[in-house]
Amino acid sequence: MSTTKLSVKNWSPADQPREKLLAKGTGALSDAELLAIIIGSGNMEENSVKLSQRILHAAGNNIGQLSKFSVNDLVSNFKGIGNAKAVSIVAALELGRRRKAEDTESRKKICCSIDIYNYFYPVLCDLPHEEFWALFLNNSRRIIDRVKISQGGVAQTGVDGRLIYKEALTRLASYVVLCHNHPSGNPHPSRHDDDTTFRLKKGLRLLEIILCDHLIFCEGAYYSYADKERI
Numbered sequence: 001m002s003t004t005k006l007s008v009k010n011w012s013p014a015d016q017p018r019e020k021l022l023a024k025g026t027g028a029l030s031d032a033e034l035l036a037i038i039i040g041s042g043n044m045e046e047n048s049v050k051l052s053q054r055i056l057h058a059a060g061n062n063i064g065q066l067s068k069f070s071v072n073d074l075v076s077n078f079k080g081i082g083n084a085k086a087v088s089i090v091a092a093l094e095l096g097r098r099r100k101a102e103d104t105e106s107r108k109k110i111c112c113s114i115d116i117y118n119y120f121y122p123v124l125c126d127l128p129h130e131e132f133w134a135l136f137l138n139n140s141r142r143i144i145d146r147v148k149i150s151q152g153g154v155a156q157t158g159v160d161g162r163l164i165y166k167e168a169l170t171r172l173a174s175y176v177v178l179c180h181n182h183p184s185g186n187p188h189p190s191r192h193d194d195d196t197t198f199r200l201k202k203g204l205r206l207l208e209i210i211l212c213d214h215l216i217f218c219e220g221a222y223y224s225y226a227d228k229e230r231i
Contacts, residue, residue: 017033017037017048021037032052039080064125071090110135110142113213116135117222119143124181124217125181129183130152130181131151132148132151132179133178134168134176135176136167137212138172138175145171149163159196164200164204173209174209176211180193187217187218189225211231214226
């Protein structure tokens with residue numbers, strides 16, 4: 001019996017991902033079929049759809065988890081995925097993440113922790129490393145700007161308060177919100193998080209700027225110092 005794979009090109013036109021998209025639209029395609037369009041071809045044993053299914057399975061069939069895969073992860077673990085294909089996958093997922101970020105830009109006024117969470121979720125939710133951001137608000141609590149303050153490893157990242165103070169003063173901010181993620185999946189603050197929060201609150205107060213919250217992000221959860229009445 002022949003073990004030669006059946007190329008996607010030999011499928012019925014109605015089942016070929018590109019032709020299916022043209023005929024029925026993006027909504028008719030599975031995640032694997034959309035990913036197959038991005039990678040273009042498979043390997044000697046698998047067509048592009050089968051390879052895409054295997055990649056998605058490795059990510060728990062979760063696009064958010066797939067977004068955490070690096071170029072090296074994809075090249076090292078999946079036969080048929082070279083640098084060019086891996087870069088295409090990572091770039092496509094980053095475009096999707098940026099689109100979600102733009103969608104939240106319309107929420108310009110920050111009234112509560114869920115507003116902050118919705119605004120920063122596309123930025124922080126899929127990162128395999130820790131990042132620390134500051135959000136600057138005017139006296140009506142409308143967003144002026146956001147700035148990434150630092151980036152670290154899996155455990156924690158250092159925060160230079162002087163940079164936050166400078167950025168806040170430059171933007172004439174009345175309020176500041178701090179945000180960082182915990183790649184570990186545990187949203188509860190560490191002693192380092194507490195020390196950082198209270199140190200920055202004190203420094204901002206001397207500049208007559210209010211630290212109104214500090215959120216710690218995880219996949220599907222967050223911790224708010226303001227909600228816990230700790231700020």
